[in-house]
Amino acid sequence: MDKILSVLKDNPRLSDSQIAAMVGLTEEEVGERIADFEKSGVICGYNTVIDWEKLEETEKVTAIIELKVTPRKDTGFESIAEEIMAFDEVESVNLMSGGYDFSVCVAGKTFQEIAMFVAKRLAPIDSVISTTTHFILKRYKQDGILISSDCEDERGADIL
Amino acid sequence: MIDYDSLMNVTARDVPPSGIRKFFDIAAEMDEVISLSVGEPDFQTPWHVRNVGIESLQRGHTSYSPNRGFTALCREICSYYKRKFDLDYDFRTDVVVTVGGSEAIDLAIRTLVNPGDEVLVPQPSFVCYVPIAELTGAKVIPIVTTRENEFRITADELRKKITDRTKLLILPYPNNPTGAVMRRGHLEEIAQVLRGTNIMVLADEIYSELTYNGIPHVSFASIDGMKERTIVVNGFSKSYAMTGWRLGYALGPAPIIAVMTKVHQYAIMCAPTTSQYAAIEALRSGDGDIAGMRDEYDMRRRLIVSGFRKLGFDCFEPEGAFYIFPCIKNTGMSSDEFCERLLEKKHVAVVPGNAFGECGEGYIRVSYAYSTGHIKEALRRIRLFLKEENLM
Numbered sequence: 162m163d164k165i166l167s168v169l170k171d172n173p174r175l176s177d178s179q180i181a182a183m184v185g186l187t188e189e190e191v192g193e194r195i196a197d198f199e200k201s202g203v204i205c206g207y208n209t210v211i212d213w214e215k216l217e218e219t220e221k222v223t224a225i226i227e228l229k230v231t232p233r234k235d236t237g238f239e240s241i242a243e244e245i246m247a248f249d250e251v252e253s254v255n256l257m258s259g260g261y262d263f264s265v266c267v268a269g270k271t272f273q274e275i276a277m278f279v280a281k282r283l284a285p286i287d288s289v290i291s292t293t294t295h296f297i298l299k300r301y302k303q304d305g306i307l308i309s310s311d312c313e314d315e316r317g318a319d320i321l
Numbered sequence: 322m323i324d325y326d327s328l329m330n331v332t333a334r335d336v337p338p339s340g341i342r343k344f345f346d347i348a349a350e351m352d353e354v355i356s357l358s359v360g361e362p363d364f365q366t367p368w369h370v371r372n373v374g375i376e377s378l379q380r381g382h383t384s385y386s387p388n389r390g391f392t393a394l395c396r397e398i399c400s401y402y403k404r405k406f407d408l409d410y411d412f413r414t415d416v417v418v419t420v421g422g423s424e425a426i427d428l429a430i431r432t433l434v435n436p437g438d439e440v441l442v443p444q445p446s447f448v449c450y451v452p453i454a455e456l457t458g459a460k461v462i463p464i465v466t467t468r469e470n471e472f473r474i475t476a477d478e479l480r481k482k483i484t485d486r487t488k489l490l491i492l493p494y495p496n497n498p499t500g501a502v503m504r505r506g507h508l509e510e511i512a513q514v515l516r517g518t519n520i521m522v523l524a525d526e527i528y529s530e531l532t533y534n535g536i537p538h539v540s541f542a543s544i545d546g547m548k549e550r551t552i553v554v555n556g557f558s559k560s561y562a563m564t565g566w567r568l569g570y571a572l573g574p575a576p577i578i579a580v581m582t583k584v585h586q587y588a589i590m591c592a593p594t595t596s597q598y599a600a601i602e603a604l605r606s607g608d609g610d611i612a613g614m615r616d617e618y619d620m621r622r623r624l625i626v627s628g629f630r631k632l633g634f635d636c637f638e639p640e641g642a643f644y645i646f647p648c649i650k651n652t653g654m655s656s657d658e659f660c661e662r663l664l665e666k667k668h669v670a671v672v673p674g675n676a677f678g679e680c681g682e683g684y685i686r687v688s689y690a691y692s693t694g695h696i697k698e699a700l701r702r703i704r705l706f707l708k709e710e711n712l713m
Binding site: 316 | 363564620621626693694697
């Protein structure tokens with residue numbers, strides 16, 4: 162993997178000059194490379210993994226919805242995916258192999274809100290055959306980052 | 322009331338405790354401490370290696386191993402030294418598997434040194450050589466290494482310290498705490514001084530897999546004529562992130578290894594069996610893991626060296642291990658003062674350089690066996706510290 166990308170993926174808040182030191186380029190070169198990656202769509206965006214549970218005022222419920230669909234005659238799965246991903250409530254859409262077609266991650270304030278979204282927005286889409294909703298009860302790891310984990314640094318030998 | 326002090330072995334009683342200790346104690350009492358003080362990898366042992374250890378337990382391999390270590394492991398160690406350093410060691414006679422590199426150091430010194438013998442210890446260096454040598458009744462002769470010589474020992478310095486009582490030279494490279502590396506040319510110069518003497522060498526190569534800038538480690542035993550006078554110490558702790566498994570080894574001339582094995586047999590019996598099984602797997606299929614960890618350390622090394630230099634410190638670029646050893650003399654503080662104040666004010670723990678020998682005064686050891694985020698936060702706090710102390 163490109164070194165800049167591998168550094169950036171795990172440490173998006175490093176400055177260009179810090180990344181430059183790590184990969185052995187100049188700050189300007191790093192800035193240019195990142196701009197190129199953004200322009201060409203290799204870097205699609207930047208995301209922050211937040212443990213919403215820790216913020217009491219925030220209510221957030223997430224569900225994974227399995228969708229079975231009938232591919233459309235001309236556009237197959239593409240136009241169905243486009244319809245689904247247009248909703249703000251939808252966090253991710255993936256075409257799957259196996260027992261169903263789309264895995265859709267939906268976020269809302271309450272269980273009720275998500276249930277209504279599925280019933281009123283997803284299920285009625287032309288070509289959708291069935292939906293199965295799985296609510297996420299607890300997140301342990303997301304995008305490679307541990308959530309709510311108490312991994313303490315146990316290293317403590319005295320003479321090293 | 323028993324006066325315990327009067328009952329104890331005088332040398333053991335009077336050996337000073339490690340200088341790193343008090344900082345650990347203070348740091349342990351504080352909240353939100355960012356530590357850059359630990360001398361072991363932050364990686365976990367690669368899964369396939371752990372798994373072989375687990376499987377060995379499931380299969381009930383819970384007995385002692387042969388004293389010198391499993392033959393399969395001795396074979397793998399010798400084949401590793403052949404593969405990496407083109408050295409031929411006989412797995413039947415030239416290797417003993419120990420409880421960490423530390424035990425191998427202890428065995429080598431106890432096996433070679435008589436009371437009154439002189440042991441040459443380059444400094445700054447790992448804190449165990451001096452006390453162990455002193456426990457055998459040796460006279461320790463420090464060889465000061467300097468920033469100007471990139472913390473390498475030089476032929477001149479070595480020559481000055483040799484007397485007719487000199488028994489052993491410790492060669493701790495890649496070096497903890499400085500990160501210095503001795504390249505082939507530097508080792509040749511040392512070898513030239515030793516040829517024709519009876520001085521033995523303990524080459525502590527525990528960081529041999531962690532060298533950077535494309536400079537592979539050169540084993541001192543591979544220098545012409547040096548194998549016969551060198552005991553190589555290495556292990557699994559740093560290269561495979563296996564510190565807690567406590568497994569290392571020594572390679573050397575058969576008659577010396579035989580006596581080391583005898584001492585090991587009486588004192589320790591054998592190294593942990595589970596760890597030995599895991600180590601066989603590490604040597605057979607762990608090269609990729611080492612490369613991955615080395616790349617990660619290298620990026621952190623560059624980040625932290627550049628970070629310290631931007632803060633205005635003179636920071637030697639280390640070519641091995643996972644420490645930097647920046648000079649803090651420009652702050653006007655002693656090593657102890659700097660570390661104590663930084664810990665107190667900004668809750669960042671680093672180790673004073675004088676813990677590694679008097680000549681380390683004016684320096685600090687900073688470990689980069691920590692995540693990039695952790696290092697970044699530490700650098701941020703050190704910057705604030707310097708600003709508040711009006712040092713930048």
